[in-house]
Amino acid sequence: MLESLQSIQQLKYGNKSVLKKEKWLNYLYVTEQKNINLEQVQSLSDIGEHPVLQYTERTLQVLNRLDISLEHKQILEDVLKWSEVAKCGSHDIRMEWEKQGYPLAIHNIASAHIYADEQIKMDFSDRDLFKEEVIYTLILTHGLVGQYIRGEVRFQQMLPLSKFVHLKMFSPSAFNELLYALNQCIIEAVSPDLWEQIEEQVTEVVQSVSYGEQVNEYPFKERLERLRYGSIHKGENFQLEIQQLLSDPGIEKRLSLFFHNTDMWYVESALSEFTLEEFFKIFLLLIRSSSSLTVRQITFEPLMKELHYDYKRKKSVNLYKKRIIEAYLADLSMENLLHHALPDNQHVCLQVLAYDSAQQLVGVSFQFSKAGEKLIEFCQEAEKHPLYERAIIMLYDFFGFRKDAYDRLQNEQTYLADMNNSQDFKRKIVDYAVGDTMLDIGPGGGFLLDLLSKRHPKANIIGIDIASNVVAELEKKKQREQRKWHVIQGDALDLQSYVGTKKVDTIIFSSILHEMFSYIPFEGKKFNTKVVEQALHSSFQALNPNGRIIIRDGIMTEPKETLRHLRFKNITDVAFFERYVQDFKGRNIQYEWINERTVSLPINDCMEFLYTFTWGEEAYPHEVQEQFGYFTPSEFKEAISQTLGETAVITVFEHYLQDGYEEHLLMKVEVTDVDGKSIGLPDSTCFIVIEKKG
Structure with a gap:
C-alpha cells in the first residue's frame, strides 16, 4: 500500500500525530473549506467533513492498483497528495496563502505554489530538483486534460508538460504512461463511469502532449458545444439555437475573441441550467463588467455555490434566484448588450470578483439586493413549513415568478410529471382523436403528444402552451428523444393566430381548461367562465368540418345546493x-x-x-x-x-x-x-x- 494511504488510514484510526509529519494531510484535514465541484453531488447536506480529503484518497487508491513503474508511481503519489491542498487549509493558513498571492480560486495553480513553498523549506541536500520540477508541473496542469475535453481550458495551458520530452528528460512513451495514469486517477476517482466514457478522448490528448503533436485549439463553436455538453444531453438543440443566436456577426466576433483569450472553471456546473441565449448574455455581461482586456482566468465557482441548495435533502437549483436572474436577462437585448446602455435592475446584477491586482483572474456570480436576499432566504425557510404558505404566494407575485401563469418553482418538475400520469384516460383521448392535424392544448410533460404520435404516425401532432418553461422542457424532450411532434408557445384563446382557421382535425383540452379558468384574467377578472367559452370558440374556429374537440377536465355536481x-x-x-x-x-x-x-x-x-x-x-x-x-x-x-x-x-x-x-x-x-x-x-x-x- 502507498505510504500516503497508510497515513490516511492512521488518521482514520485516530492517530493525529501523523498530521505533524505529513503537511499535505494536515492541510486537507484541518480545514473548514468544502471546495468541491457540485456537479457530482446529490445532496449538499450529505457532503462529509472532509470531501477533498476523501476525493484525494480515492485518487490514491486508483494509483495504488495501477500496474506502472515504481518511479512513476512515486512521482504520481506526490502529485496527488498535493494537487488539492489549495482547496483546504485552516482559516489562518488560507489568509497567509492569500497574502503570498496564491490564486486560491484556481486550485491547481495555487496548489503548485504551495508545494513549491514546502519544498524550499527542506534541506537542499534532501531535495531532488528534477523530480520536484516534474511534480510541480504536473500539479500546475492537474486536471487540465479533462477540462480541455470539456471545453473549459485551451490546449496551450498544457504546453508546459511538453518540455520534459523536448529536453529528453522522459521518452515520449514513458511520459505518455505517466500522464495517462495521472488522468485515470483524477477522473476515475470522480466517477468510474465518467472515466470509461472519456478514456478514448483522454488517450488522444495525452498522446498529443507526450509526442509533441501539433494540436489546434478548438474553434469557438466547438468549444461552446463542449461547454454545453450537459445541456445538450438534456435535450438542448444546440445546432439550431447557435445558428439563430449567431445571426448577428457582432456576437460571434465579440465572444470568440474573449474565449480565445480565456480559460474557464466550473462553467457547466454553474450555467447548464440556463438556456444557450442566457448563457450568451451572461458572457456578454461579463465582458462589459470586467477588464476584459486583461482577464485570462474565469471561475464560475461563486455562481455554482450561489445557485445550489438542498431541497428535501437533495441538491437543487435555487429557483428563486434563478427566476430572478432569468427575468433580468430577459430584459437585456443582444443589441443593447453589444452596443448600448443597460437598464437598471433593482433585484440583481452580475458580480465580477477580481482575485488579483492585475485582474487576470476573476470570479463570476450574481449579486442580489439586500431585501431580495432576505426574501429569498425567507422563501427557502418558509417552504419547509405550511404556516407561511400565504406569504410565499405573495412573494411569488412580488418577484413575478409566475410569469407564465403556471410556474410552480420547486413543484414544477412534480407537476410536469403528474401531467403525464393518469395514462388510462389519456389513452382514451387518443382513441377519439381523428384526422391529419392534432393539437394538444397545454401538453405538460408531453406524454399525450407521444401517445398521439405513436397511434397516428402520419399525423401532424402539435402541442401549444402559454408557459415558456413548459415549451422549453418539451423542446428538450423532443430533441433528446427524437420525437416528431412539434411544440409552440401560444395562446389557446387565439388559436387562429398560430394555426389558422379550419386547419385542425382534433383539438384536445386535457386538464387545462380549469387552469385557464383559474389563472387567466379575462375581461378584468380570473375565475371567469367566459374564458372557457372563449377557448371553446377559438378552437371551434380553428377546427376543420367533421373535426373534434376533446375535453377532459373537472366537473361540478348537481344539484349544487346538496x-x-x-x-x-x-x-x-x-x-x-x-x-x-x-x-x-x-x-x-x-x-x-x-x-x-x-x-x-x-x-x-x-x-x-x-x-x-x-x-x-x-x-x-x-x-x-x-x-x-x-x-x-x-x-x-x-x-x-x-x-x-x-x-x-x-x-x-x-x-x-x-x-x-x-x-x-x-x-x-x-x-x-x-x-x-x-x-x-x-x-x-x-x-x-x-x-x-x-
Missing part, C-alpha cells in the same frame, strides 16, 4: 381546512361547523377542498389558486350550445369519479349526507367529445 358533512379523522387536519377556506381564490367556501371535527358544506365546496387536501402540503400554495370544477353537466352542455351553436354536436358526455380519490382519503376523512349516512364522493371529472358538422 350538502355534505365532512369529518376529519385526524384533529390536526382541521387546521388544514381552516387555512384552505381563507386562502382558496376561486370562490367563498360556505361552511358551518357541526362539532370540532365535522363541518357541513355544499357538495361542490366539499369536493373542491378534497382536491387540494389530496395533493397535500407541498402543492398547497399552487392548488389554492386553482378551481378544478367550474361547470355542472347541464351548465357545460349549455355553454357548448350557446358558444358554438348548432354545428357543434356533443357525441360523448361522461362524468365519473377519478380513480384513487376515495382510496387516498379513506384514512383521513369520512363523507356523509346530512343524516350521517356514509356516502361516496361525487363525480370529479368529465370526458366530452364535440364534433363540428361538415
Whole structure:
C-alpha cells in the first residue's frame, strides 16, 4: 500500500500525530473549506467533513492498483497528495496563502505554489530538483486534460508538460504512461463511469502532449458545444439555437475573441441550467463588467455555490434566484448588450470578483439586493413549513415568478410529471382523436403528444402552451428523444393566430381548461367562465368540418345546493381546512361547523377542498389558486350550445369519479349526507367529445 494511504488510514484510526509529519494531510484535514465541484453531488447536506480529503484518497487508491513503474508511481503519489491542498487549509493558513498571492480560486495553480513553498523549506541536500520540477508541473496542469475535453481550458495551458520530452528528460512513451495514469486517477476517482466514457478522448490528448503533436485549439463553436455538453444531453438543440443566436456577426466576433483569450472553471456546473441565449448574455455581461482586456482566468465557482441548495435533502437549483436572474436577462437585448446602455435592475446584477491586482483572474456570480436576499432566504425557510404558505404566494407575485401563469418553482418538475400520469384516460383521448392535424392544448410533460404520435404516425401532432418553461422542457424532450411532434408557445384563446382557421382535425383540452379558468384574467377578472367559452370558440374556429374537440377536465355536481358533512379523522387536519377556506381564490367556501371535527358544506365546496387536501402540503400554495370544477353537466352542455351553436354536436358526455380519490382519503376523512349516512364522493371529472358538422 502507498505510504500516503497508510497515513490516511492512521488518521482514520485516530492517530493525529501523523498530521505533524505529513503537511499535505494536515492541510486537507484541518480545514473548514468544502471546495468541491457540485456537479457530482446529490445532496449538499450529505457532503462529509472532509470531501477533498476523501476525493484525494480515492485518487490514491486508483494509483495504488495501477500496474506502472515504481518511479512513476512515486512521482504520481506526490502529485496527488498535493494537487488539492489549495482547496483546504485552516482559516489562518488560507489568509497567509492569500497574502503570498496564491490564486486560491484556481486550485491547481495555487496548489503548485504551495508545494513549491514546502519544498524550499527542506534541506537542499534532501531535495531532488528534477523530480520536484516534474511534480510541480504536473500539479500546475492537474486536471487540465479533462477540462480541455470539456471545453473549459485551451490546449496551450498544457504546453508546459511538453518540455520534459523536448529536453529528453522522459521518452515520449514513458511520459505518455505517466500522464495517462495521472488522468485515470483524477477522473476515475470522480466517477468510474465518467472515466470509461472519456478514456478514448483522454488517450488522444495525452498522446498529443507526450509526442509533441501539433494540436489546434478548438474553434469557438466547438468549444461552446463542449461547454454545453450537459445541456445538450438534456435535450438542448444546440445546432439550431447557435445558428439563430449567431445571426448577428457582432456576437460571434465579440465572444470568440474573449474565449480565445480565456480559460474557464466550473462553467457547466454553474450555467447548464440556463438556456444557450442566457448563457450568451451572461458572457456578454461579463465582458462589459470586467477588464476584459486583461482577464485570462474565469471561475464560475461563486455562481455554482450561489445557485445550489438542498431541497428535501437533495441538491437543487435555487429557483428563486434563478427566476430572478432569468427575468433580468430577459430584459437585456443582444443589441443593447453589444452596443448600448443597460437598464437598471433593482433585484440583481452580475458580480465580477477580481482575485488579483492585475485582474487576470476573476470570479463570476450574481449579486442580489439586500431585501431580495432576505426574501429569498425567507422563501427557502418558509417552504419547509405550511404556516407561511400565504406569504410565499405573495412573494411569488412580488418577484413575478409566475410569469407564465403556471410556474410552480420547486413543484414544477412534480407537476410536469403528474401531467403525464393518469395514462388510462389519456389513452382514451387518443382513441377519439381523428384526422391529419392534432393539437394538444397545454401538453405538460408531453406524454399525450407521444401517445398521439405513436397511434397516428402520419399525423401532424402539435402541442401549444402559454408557459415558456413548459415549451422549453418539451423542446428538450423532443430533441433528446427524437420525437416528431412539434411544440409552440401560444395562446389557446387565439388559436387562429398560430394555426389558422379550419386547419385542425382534433383539438384536445386535457386538464387545462380549469387552469385557464383559474389563472387567466379575462375581461378584468380570473375565475371567469367566459374564458372557457372563449377557448371553446377559438378552437371551434380553428377546427376543420367533421373535426373534434376533446375535453377532459373537472366537473361540478348537481344539484349544487346538496350538502355534505365532512369529518376529519385526524384533529390536526382541521387546521388544514381552516387555512384552505381563507386562502382558496376561486370562490367563498360556505361552511358551518357541526362539532370540532365535522363541518357541513355544499357538495361542490366539499369536493373542491378534497382536491387540494389530496395533493397535500407541498402543492398547497399552487392548488389554492386553482378551481378544478367550474361547470355542472347541464351548465357545460349549455355553454357548448350557446358558444358554438348548432354545428357543434356533443357525441360523448361522461362524468365519473377519478380513480384513487376515495382510496387516498379513506384514512383521513369520512363523507356523509346530512343524516350521517356514509356516502361516496361525487363525480370529479368529465370526458366530452364535440364534433363540428361538415
